Amino acid sequence: xxxxxxxxxxxxxxxxxxxxxxxxxxxxxxxLEMILFPVCGHGWKAYTxxxxxxxxLIRKEHxxxxxxxxSVCGIVAFLASIGLKTRIVVSILGSFPSESFKLRWVRFCxxxxxxxxxxxxxxxxxxxGIKLPVVPNGVNLEQFDIINQQEARKKxxxxxxxxxxxxxxxxxxxxxxxxxxxxAVKNLHNSNVILYPVYNKSHxxxxxxxxxxxxxxxxxxxEGSPNVIKEAMACNCPIVSTDVGDVRWVTEGIDGTxxxxxxxxxxxxxxxxxxxxxxxxxxxxxxxxxYGLTTKTIAKKIKSIYExx
Numbered sequence: 001x002x003x004x005x006x007x008x009x010x011x012x013x014x015x016x017x018x019x020x021x022x023x024x025x026x027x028x029x030x031x032l033e034m035i036l037f038p039v040c041g042h043g044w045k046a047y048t049x050x051x052x053x054x055x056x057l058i059r060k061e062h063x064x065x066x067x068x069x070x071s072v073c074g075i076v077a078f079l080a081s082i083g084l085k086t087r088i089v090v091s092i093l094g095s096f097p098s099e100s101f102k103l104r105w106v107r108f109c110x111x112x113x114x115x116x117x118x119x120x121x122x123x124x125x126x127x128x129g130i131k132l133p134v135v136p137n138g139v140n141l142e143q144f145d146i147i148n149q150q151e152a153r154k155k156x157x158x159x160x161x162x163x164x165x166x167x168x169x170x171x172x173x174x175x176x177x178x179x180x181x182x183x184a185v186k187n188l189h190n191s192n193v194i195l196y197p198v199y200n201k202s203h204x205x206x207x208x209x210x211x212x213x214x215x216x217x218x219x220x221x222x223e224g225s226p227n228v229i230k231e232a233m234a235c236n237c238p239i240v241s242t243d244v245g246d247v248r249w250v251t252e253g254i255d256g257t258x259x260x261x262x263x264x265x266x267x268x269x270x271x272x273x274x275x276x277x278x279x280x281x282x283x284x285x286x287x288x289x290x291y292g293l294t295t296k297t298i299a300k301k302i303k304s305i306y307e308x309x
Contacts, residue, residue, distance in 0.1 A: 001306060002033040002061060006054065006068040006077050009038020018203060019137050019227045020069055026138065026299035032306075035061060039073055047076055054080035065089055065306045071106050078113040087115040087309040091135075095124045095222045095245060103127065115309050118302070120224030121246035133305060136225035136246060138298030139288055144207055144234035146285070152212035161192065163276050166213040168198045168206065168228045169220075180219040180242075180265060187269040193276065210235035215275050220244050221262050230293055233284025240271045250291065256282040 005024050007016045016024075016038050028034050037057060039050040058066070058081055067089045068077040074090035081088060090110075096103040110117045110130055118135045119125045125132045147155075158164050165185060171178040178197070185195040195217075198209045210216060216232040216239050223245035230250065232239050238256040241247045242263075251257040256278060258271035288294065 001065070001303075002035070002063045003027065003306065004035045004037050004054075004057065004061065004063045004066045006037045006039065006066060006073045008070060008073065009040040016069075022140055022143075022295055023137060023299070023302070026140070026295035027302065029296070030299045030303050032303065035063065039076060047072065050076050051080045055084075058084050058086060062086075065309060067091070067302075067306075069093060071102070071109065074109060074114055078109070087306075088113070089116045089118065089305060089309070090114045091118045091120070092124060092128075092224065093120060094224045095121070096127050116305055118305065122249070123245060124224055133301075135298060135301050135305075136250075136293060137227050137230070138293050138295035139227070139230045139234045140295045141234055141285070141288065143203055144210075144231050146235055147208060147211040149211055149281070152208050155208050156212045158212055159194075163190075163193045163214045164196050164212065165193060165215045165217050165272065165276075166196050166198050166209050167217050167219070168209075170199045171197055175221055177219040177221055177242075180263070180268065181217050183265045184217070184219070184268040184272055187265065188273055193272075206231065207235060210237045213237055214279070215240060215272065217272065218242060218244075218247070219268070223247070225250075230288060233282070233288050236281040236284050238275045238278070238280075238282055239284070240268065240275050242268070250287065250293070251284070254282050254284055254287055256280065257284070 007020045009016055024034055037054055063086055065087045066077045068074040069091045070093055077088050117132050119132050120136050122134050125134055167181045169176040181195055185193055210232050216237050218241040220242055225246045229247050240258045243259050243261055248259050258275055260268040260271050
């Protein structure tokens with residue numbers, strides 16, 4: 001079976017997000033012939049150009065399935081494949097403001113343009129209001145292996161006696177609400193607690209920071225199934241998160257994880273304080289295995305969706 005993977009190529013010029021690359025490689029390991037098509041550039045001109053480039057690739061390679069990540073890439077895939085014999089699968093990676101214009105046109109595409117649509121959390125499926133397969137992104141446990149915390153702290157140059165709260169995203173991304181993280185940590189009035197943004201790092205470096213940190217903090221206003229949460233769980237790192245995507249479901253009952261409502265800085269601060277006071281590590285890695293959230297298990301689920309088409 002031959003698959004063309006379509007995703008934004010703007011992470012660095014011509015490269016895709018780490019989780020897209022990870023899923024691509026996990027499907028290769030399942031024996032699928034994979035072709036990566038990164039959509040490079042911003043604005044309608046870039047996406048129009050991508051339609052014709054992808055159409056030429058489809059004519060050349062004759063894929064069985066085009067799997068697009070993000071709804072806009074799903075539109076590119078649909079327009080590029082008109083009149084050609086291929087199937088379109090689209091992964092919706094985030095969530096939607098209630099009854100937004102984007103939500104309405106995504107519903108239209110699900111019903112009329114795409115052959116199958118995957119969402120990353122039941123919350124997103126409920127927002128859309130259509131019965132859809134829920135397939136979160138998986139974690140490669142071989143890549144996110146546990147390192148001794150003291151050893152990891154030395155590798156990350158963390159100071160002795162300090163508590164490190166890592167925040168894994170680009171602070172410039174407004175939907176990630178880095179300002180909420182800053183305010184919540186500032187409200188602790190504790191100079192020994194350091195908020196440490198981690199971004200533009202390799203997977204190997206991210207593992208070191210998650211094993212070294214006292215806490216991972218996520219303050220997003222909307223998510224589907226945030227990979228950073230599952231990656232932190234794979235490293236048994238304590239977690240404080242806003243109540244977005246499937247975070248509550250995947251962390252429920254794990255000692256050392258705390259959920260706060262979006263925008264409630266006071267409660268967010270209390271959760272951080274509670275998690276740091278408790279200390280220690282979690283059993284998050286065990287949960288990843290129990291829930292079948294490894295890249296291998298997820299790849300088999302996605303492959304079965306391809307085969308059903």
